[in-house]
Amino acid sequence: MVEGPGHVPLNEIVWDVKLMKKLTDSAPYYVLGPLPTDVAAPPYDHIAGAIGAAIAGGSRRGLTMLPNTC
Numbered sequence: 001m002v003e004g005p006g007h008v009p010l011n012e013i014v015w016d017v018k019l020m021k022k023l024t025d026s027a028p029y030y031v032l033g034p035l036p037t038d039v040a041a042p043p044y045d046h047i048a049g050a051i052g053a054a055i056a057g058g059s060r061r062g063l064t065m066l067p068n069t070c
Helices: 010-023 045-057
Strands: none
Touching: 010 045
């Protein structure tokens, strides 16, 4: 299982998922969020994580696991 990054710019989330799936020969991929911003402060950081997870989960190659962001 490959653990992905926690912070990824919004416009690079899908690219990151596709790249990691290609580099790891489609090994199971787990992302930590990903948080598309560094300025989301509690209690709003879970909203940023949900946005990143929705984008990553909707990528064409897909993810194996998404964390519970709440």
